[in-house]
Amino acid sequence: MRDTVAAATELGYVLTFLLGLSFLSVFSIWTWELQDERGDVWLEQAMEENLDSIAEAVERADLASRQDGNVTYAEPVDLLLSKAVNLELRLVLDDNGLLMQDKGETLIFSRDISSASATNHSGEVELAGLERIWVLLEENNVTITSNQPGF
Numbered sequence: 001m002r003d004t005v006a007a008a009t010e011l012g013y014v015l016t017f018l019l020g021l022s023f024l025s026v027f028s029i030w031t032w033e034l035q036d037e038r039g040d041v042w043l044e045q046a047m048e049e050n051l052d053s054i055a056e057a058v059e060r061a062d063l064a065s066r067q068d069g070n071v072t073y074a075e076p077v078d079l080l081l082s083k084a085v086n087l088e089l090r091l092v093l094d095d096n097g098l099l100m101q102d103k104g105e106t107l108i109f110s111r112d113i114s115s116a117s118a119t120n121h122s123g124e125v126e127l128a129g130l131e132r133i134w135v136l137l138e139e140n141n142v143t144i145t146s147n148q149p150g151f
Contacts, residue, residue, distance in 0.1 A: 043087075043107070044107075044109075046080040047089075047100055047107065047109050048109060049080055050077075050079050050080055050091075050100065050127075051098055051100055051109055051110070051111045052111070053077050053078075053079075054077050054091070054093075054098055054111075054133070054135065054144065055097075055098055055111040055113060057075045057077050057135040058093065058098070058113055058121065058135055058142055058144075059113065059114065060073075060075060060135075061073050061075065061119070061135050061136070061137040061142045062113070062117040062119055062137075062142060063117075064137055065117045065118075065119045065137055065140060065142070066117045071137065072137065072138050073136070073137035074134055074135070074136050074137070074149045075134065075135045076132050076133075076134055076148075077132065077133050077134070077135060078131060078132050079127065079130060079131060079132060079133060087102050087103075087107070087128070088102055088103035088126070088128055089101070089102055089107075089126070089127040089128065090102075090103070090124065090125070090126055090127065091123075091124070091125045091127055091133070091144065092123070092124045093121050093122060093123040093124070093142070093143070093144045094121055094122060095113075095120060095121050095122075096112070096113075097110055097111050097112040097113045098110060098111040098113065100127075118140065119137065119140050119141060119142050120140065120141045120142070121141075121142045121143075122141065122142075122143055123143040123144035123145060124144075125144050125145065125146050126146075130146055132146075133145065133146055134146070134147065134148060134149060136149055
């Protein structure tokens, strides 16, 4: 004698399990995309914060040079994203401003330097693994470096 009620119950269990599994899979993909999207926003905010901090330090160095043309000045700038070595970020300072970009040039951020001094700006630093960079003013040149100055 066949027990069709038991077979239907077992089939219901299997279908319920598969439905729950599909809901969990969809939920997991949705939360992964949400976290990944939020991570991109945090990355952009950290890069913007780094650029703002460095630009402010460069402008303070320019201000120091305007007050006394023979001054030596150094300021450390602590960085966010120091653990993000896979991004291979590069920071470039020139007379036009600051540029931060990744190796693939998919993330590019820049800041203009608003200085009225006669200083020259230069420097390039690879930011992978760095927790701090230095803004230096020596002999009327503002530079960025990863090495602590010796003065």
